[in-house]
Amino acid sequence: MSNVGIKRPCECTIAHDISLENVSRMHELSEAFHAISLRHTCLLSILEQFSKLSSRAGDLSFNKLNGEIPNLDGLTNVEVMCLTGNRLNGNIPDGIKGRQSRTNLFRSFSEEGNLELGGCLENYPCQKDRYSLHINCGGEKSTVGNVVYEGDQYEGGAAKFHPMIDYWGFSSTGHFWDHNRTINDYIAQNVSVLGMNHSGLYTRARLSPLSFTYYGRCLADGNYTVKIHFAEIIIRGNKSFHSLGRQIFNVYIQGKLESEDFDIVQAAQGVEKVVVKEFKAVVKNKTLEVRFHWAGKGTTAIPSRGTYGPLISAISVESGFNA
Secondary structure (H helix, E strand, O other): OOEEEEEEOOEEEEOOOOOOOOOOHHHHHHHHHOEEEOOOOOOOOHHHHHHHOOOOEEEOOOOOOEEEOOOOOOOOOOOEEEOOOOEEEOOOOHHHHOOHHHOOOOOOOOOOOOOOOHHHHOOOOOOOOEOEEEEEEOOOOEEEOOEEEEEEOOOOOOEEEEEEEOOEEEEEEOOOOOOOOOHHHHEEEOOOOOOOOOHHHOOEEEEOOOEEEEEEOOEOOEEEEEEEEEEOOOOOOOOOHHHOOOEEEEEEEOOEEEEEEEEHHHHHOOOOOEEEEEEEEEEEOOEEEEEEEOOOOEOOOOOOOOOOOOEEOEEEEEEOOOO
């Protein structure tokens, strides 16, 4: 087993597959670094050895882990455990159910073509078919022309699932390992006066250190146009050290990777400038999902520690047919 990319005292990234025989070495690493990140290492059976982990925080997200969901009761020292984007199955252990206020059971990654939301929304039945959806991500209700953007000022966090109303909501997962953030820090607030048109859509933005998903429900099946609004409001453009940051992330629609390594500053040719990306999507089972995922690229500490992950201003969804 080898390790590379030790970026901070609180994070250790394991680069190669780990067999059951040498998993015990993780115990020593967790003691030394207090947190273990095994993101993107394609581990397949490490869950059986969870009892050997003693770190306060563990990130096992996006590793294609399979098997039954582990019982975490024995990990008394663990405060945060990320299992997003794996292939776990089976019943949810009582120990996890008991942490309901700190647990997000909505899956944050979908295999393409498999977009059933299941029991998460069984208490929110569709009242009627819809043909559009507009969300001001992280901001208040706003009107642009004759289009009303739904407000989205609900708190984020390391494990949050918000079914707003019957026809849309969002799920957020991810912990800022290197920075003590509060739930209020999952919404970015611009610090200067914005000069673009419809600035109300860009003054605040939803963000996450790992992944979040917006879903639309009750949409009539068919073809849709999805427009995603971006504006960089955290990184500065004053040619100082604060201007050197880069937030890079991936965009998935209906489980399909639509934009890889998306860089807002590069796409908009500057900070506090708007760029709107347009995608086509097909709605089946009345469900549309738009997911944003940080894959570990870009800077992480400019202009301050914990500055990374997707940053989204607004989402607009319109059908290609009439009601």
